[in-house]
Amino acid sequence: MGLKSFVEVLPDSHFPIENLPYGVFKPEPGSKARPGVAIGDYVLDLSVIASAGLFDGPILCNSDCFDQPNLNKFLELGRPAWKEARATLQKLLSPTEPALRDNASLRQKALVPVDKAQMLLPIAIGDYTDFFASMHHAKNCGTIFRGPQNPINPNWFHLPIAYHGRASSIVISGTDIVRPRGQSYPTGNSPPYFGPSQKLDFELEMAAIVGPGNELGKPVDVNEAADHIFGLVLMNDWSARDIQAWEYVPLGPFLGKSFGTTLSPWIVTLDALEPFACDGPKQDPHPLPYLAEKIHVNYDISLEVRISPTGEEHSHVVTRSNFKHLYWTVTQQLAHHTINGCNLRPGDLLGTGTISGPEPESYGCLLELAWNGQKPLSLGGTTRKFLEDGDEVIFTGCCKGNGYNVGFGTCSGKILPSPP
Amino acid sequence: MGLKSFVEVLPDSHFPIENLPYGVFKPEPGSKARPGVAIGDYVLDLSVIASAGLFDGPILCNSDCFDQPNLNKFLELGRPAWKEARATLQKLLSPTEPALRDNASLRQKALVPVDKAQMLLPIAIGDYTDFFASMHHAKNCGTIFRGPQNPINPNWFHLPIAYHGRASSIVISGTDIVRPRGQSYPTGNSPPYFGPSQKLDFELEMAAIVGPGNELGKPVDVNEAADHIFGLVLMNDWSARDIQAWEYVPLGPFLGKSFGTTLSPWIVTLDALEPFACDGPKQDPHPLPYLAEKIHVNYDISLEVRISPTGEEHSHVVTRSNFKHLYWTVTQQLAHHTINGCNLRPGDLLGTGTISGPEPESYGCLLELAWNGQKPLSLGGTTRKFLEDGDEVIFTGCCKGNGYNVGFGTCSGKILPSPP
Ligand SMILES: [Ca+2]
Ligand SMILES: [Ca+2]
Numbered sequence: 001m002g003l004k005s006f007v008e009v010l011p012d013s014h015f016p017i018e019n020l021p022y023g024v025f026k027p028e029p030g031s032k033a034r035p036g037v038a039i040g041d042y043v044l045d046l047s048v049i050a051s052a053g054l055f056d057g058p059i060l061c062n063s064d065c066f067d068q069p070n071l072n073k074f075l076e077l078g079r080p081a082w083k084e085a086r087a088t089l090q091k092l093l094s095p096t097e098p099a100l101r102d103n104a105s106l107r108q109k110a111l112v113p114v115d116k117a118q119m120l121l122p123i124a125i126g127d128y129t130d131f132f133a134s135m136h137h138a139k140n141c142g143t144i145f146r147g148p149q150n151p152i153n154p155n156w157f158h159l160p161i162a163y164h165g166r167a168s169s170i171v172i173s174g175t176d177i178v179r180p181r182g183q184s185y186p187t188g189n190s191p192p193y194f195g196p197s198q199k200l201d202f203e204l205e206m207a208a209i210v211g212p213g214n215e216l217g218k219p220v221d222v223n224e225a226a227d228h229i230f231g232l233v234l235m236n237d238w239s240a241r242d243i244q245a246w247e248y249v250p251l252g253p254f255l256g257k258s259f260g261t262t263l264s265p266w267i268v269t270l271d272a273l274e275p276f277a278c279d280g281p282k283q284d285p286h287p288l289p290y291l292a293e294k295i296h297v298n299y300d301i302s303l304e305v306r307i308s309p310t311g312e313e314h315s316h317v318v319t320r321s322n323f324k325h326l327y328w329t330v331t332q333q334l335a336h337h338t339i340n341g342c343n344l345r346p347g348d349l350l351g352t353g354t355i356s357g358p359e360p361e362s363y364g365c366l367l368e369l370a371w372n373g374q375k376p377l378s379l380g381g382t383t384r385k386f387l388e389d390g391d392e393v394i395f396t397g398c399c400k401g402n403g404y405n406v407g408f409g410t411c412s413g414k415i416l417p418s419p420p
Numbered sequence: 421m422g423l424k425s426f427v428e429v430l431p432d433s434h435f436p437i438e439n440l441p442y443g444v445f446k447p448e449p450g451s452k453a454r455p456g457v458a459i460g461d462y463v464l465d466l467s468v469i470a471s472a473g474l475f476d477g478p479i480l481c482n483s484d485c486f487d488q489p490n491l492n493k494f495l496e497l498g499r500p501a502w503k504e505a506r507a508t509l510q511k512l513l514s515p516t517e518p519a520l521r522d523n524a525s526l527r528q529k530a531l532v533p534v535d536k537a538q539m540l541l542p543i544a545i546g547d548y549t550d551f552f553a554s555m556h557h558a559k560n561c562g563t564i565f566r567g568p569q570n571p572i573n574p575n576w577f578h579l580p581i582a583y584h585g586r587a588s589s590i591v592i593s594g595t596d597i598v599r600p601r602g603q604s605y606p607t608g609n610s611p612p613y614f615g616p617s618q619k620l621d622f623e624l625e626m627a628a629i630v631g632p633g634n635e636l637g638k639p640v641d642v643n644e645a646a647d648h649i650f651g652l653v654l655m656n657d658w659s660a661r662d663i664q665a666w667e668y669v670p671l672g673p674f675l676g677k678s679f680g681t682t683l684s685p686w687i688v689t690l691d692a693l694e695p696f697a698c699d700g701p702k703q704d705p706h707p708l709p710y711l712a713e714k715i716h717v718n719y720d721i722s723l724e725v726r727i728s729p730t731g732e733e734h735s736h737v738v739t740r741s742n743f744k745h746l747y748w749t750v751t752q753q754l755a756h757h758t759i760n761g762c763n764l765r766p767g768d769l770l771g772t773g774t775i776s777g778p779e780p781e782s783y784g785c786l787l788e789l790a791w792n793g794q795k796p797l798s799l800g801g802t803t804r805k806f807l808e809d810g811d812e813v814i815f816t817g818c819c820k821g822n823g824y825n826v827g828f829g830t831c832s833g834k835i836l837p838s839p840p
């Protein structure tokens with residue numbers, strides 16, 4: 001059985017008092033953006049709680065970190081501040097604490113029904129990096145593009161491969177995605193194809209959000225990396241496979257990715273995820289010393305992707321995967337990212353890469369699920385090789401506790417047609 | 421003969437009244453950062469000029485764009501504001517205009533000797549993209565790594581290849597660069613090498629700075645792209661060739677680049693560069709319609725790289741190149757970048773890629789100049805395959821006018837040893 005809050009939380013809610021994920025929202029269309037935490041079907045307005053003097057711990061009592069349009073300032077404060085905030089909020093929301101429970105006007109101001117709140121990007125993202133940390137995904141992509149002999153490049157087992165992504169086009173769940181136009185492979189001696197992407201895909205990912213950063217030239221030790229990670233979100237790295245295939249040699253993905261990346265609004269903290277830690281993957285060959293970590297864990301987070309075609313009421317599950325399938329942990333990713341001296345800043349985003357599991361029904365993108373168009377996927381009465389205009393793609397993620405969930409809510413986006 | 425200013429400008433100065441490049445500086449160590457333009461050996465403090473009410477044109481008279489710690493707000497205003505500022509400043513600095521010339525206390529406040537000014541990064545960079553737009557560089561790299569058959573991948577002639585770079589580690593000229601550590605290719609069956617990079621290189625580049633951005637989903641027409649570019653800077657894309665070689669398949673450069681990128685402090689505007697426009701490169705095959713531009717120009721900007729080894733008084737020229745060697749123009753780069761709907765924001769940085777000319781003495785990096793270590797480069801009494809600790813690398817760039825220069829000053833950085 002879970003803990004209790006005086007705020008009603010239904011048993012299947014993603015947001016009981018054990019979770020308390022952070023987001024940024026506007027309670028009304030014209031109001032200022034401010035931080036909040038989700039509790040049941042409400043958003044608790046942290047700017048109101050802070051103004052009321054209820055953050056009374058030593059770190060937060062004099063901080064203006066909740067009077068901000070994003071969480072960057074709170075992230076910069078680091079784990080002691082995060083733990084203090086969590087303890088304060090769990091106490092404040094408990095059934096036995098009168099401060100909020102018995103103050104009707106404060107409750108009225110502080111608890112905003114989630115369906116009235118407009119969720120915004122919770123962080124200002126300086127840099128976004130996307131890793132490639134699922135072995136199953138790496139193997140499937142390699143097999144599709146280069147054949148079954150040595151589908152995974154030898155470097156892959158020695159370092160968490162990654163590329164820099166585009167920060168400007170990261171959007172919040174619910175934002176429509178315009179189908180990108182671009183070049184793709186010429187047929188025969190013709191010029192390259194140019195037009196709307198014909199192989200538009202989703203990528204089921206999660207992303208770590210960086211807390212305190214590091215100075216340029218000063219790497220983060222892998223055993224201290226967890227203190228630099230505030231929490232996780234769901235991420236859809238929309239991908240145009242035809243654009244990507246033509247452009248990516250030799251410098252990697254560019255326009256095939258940069259037209260949009262969607263984040264879920266709620267950042268679930270590592271503290272909330274702790275009960276769901278599980279053994280990290282066996283790594284062979286053994287990682288180099290700078291990647292060998294004493295605490296080597298993943299998290300058991302069930303992930304699901306549904307597609308809702310235009311005009312249909314219901315959606316169809318297209319894959320079920322799990323965060324624990326990652327080969328390189330997020331702490332290894334962060335340590336690797338800084339080993340050359342590269343500086344991370346609060347709010348930076350580290351995508352995991354597509355999270356594919358071992359079974360075909362756990363693959364994390366249509367490229368794999370429909371095997372590059374060779375095995376169209378059944379979607380009730382219709383099929384999909386890649387995404388069609390009007391398709392809405394919905395990710396969910398949830399950890400199942402004993403009588404409660406620690407969930408991520410949803411991360412969704414709908415495809416609009418290319419401009420003419 | 422050039423125009424005149426009442427501020428003395430020596431004949432070989434990079435900063436006569438025809439140039440007026442923009443930077444951000446602190447007049448004293450403790451003071452606030454503010455925008456300035458270079459004139460001769462002085463920086464004209466634009467926050468002072470604005471406070472004095474001397475920006476009296478219709479766009480700038482009520483703007484606080486010069487009361488900012490970076491140029492982003494000015495960049496967002498677009499070309500009409502840039503033209504107005506240029507006209508105002510050229511008039512204010514002319515020998516016949518008394519407003520500043522005859523006001524000793526204003527002059528004292530507004531004109532800061534350049535050797536007293538601390539130059540800072542002039543822009544807050546949201547995203548940094550690095551192109552690969554010199555054919556000679558592409559050919560040399562392809563030949564070195566894959567041999568002389570088809571050294572350039574077929575996609576290269578159809579689109580300006582690029583990758584996303586790391587924004588957080590961009591630093592201003594004069595900042596030391598710590599030699600990165602990292603993995604590189606294993607020898608035989610050993611684990612990968614790990615340690616200080618043994619192939620540290622510079623890359624001679626320039627970068628365009630984006631003015632007004634575009635909305636997500638709305639590409640910029642190539643014939644309007646110039647209005648989205650404020651100006652150019654010199655850029656050193658420091659590169660660890662050994663780290664890059666091991667990590668870059670299949671997602672492109674990452675830690676081999678992200679440890680540091682150096683910019684020159686002065687942004688030379690496209691308006692100042694206009695007299696140095698020259699025919700753009702012949703492009704065969706003809707670019708696709710979205711890349712075919714009516715005005716297809718490059719700029720004749722002479723570039724030079726010198727290395728000053730530790731302990732030596734003087735520096736040695738290692739290459740002389742020219743911006744005009746680029747195959748893809750900066751306007752084509754910008755149009756391509758947005759064709760998929762990707763949004764650019766004011767202050768975004770578009771690196772050109774290494775600018776190599778056709779002759780061996782015009783190659784833009786040591787990888788090419790010393791042919792991957794096979795032909796060590798003479799540096800007076802010593803030689804270089806790659807950079808050594810203590811080496812200072814100094815870029816200069818200059819357009820030669822009739823009796824005046826429009827120059828970029830220098831872009832320099834010195835290599836410090838890796839941490840132990
Ligand atoms: Ca991805
Ligand atoms: Ca480069």
Ligand SMILES: [Mg+2]
Nearest residue numbers: 238257260261
């Ligand atoms: Mg994306």
Ligand SMILES: [Mg+2]
Nearest residue numbers: 658677680681
């Ligand atoms: Mg660099």
Ligand code: NI
Nearest residue numbers: 732799800801
């Ligand atoms: Ni010498």
